[in-house]
Amino acid sequence: MARKEITYTPSAEVCSKEIHIVLEDDVIVEVGFKKGCAGNTQGVSALLKGMKKDEAIRRLRGICCGRKSTSCPDQLAQALENMA
Secondary structure: OOEEEEOOOOOOOOEEEEEEEEEEEEEEHHHEEEEHHHHHHHHHHHHHHOOOOHHHHHHHHOOOOOOOOOOOOHHHHHHHHHOO
């Protein structure tokens, strides 16, 4: 079983300051956000558990928050893309 773990610092101005991700065989086991909208980040984390990395990227990539060109979910997708 290949386990990968990172803590990603978003590259854009979003509410979350860090995103912690744990994968096992490219399946999301854990996602945690430092800061951000508590209900939303907890909801996203719960929905992603057990999902394949590529599916999460497909669903989250390009989501914007208000007038911003990115969002916490989009930054999560970028973090997942950076996990080799």
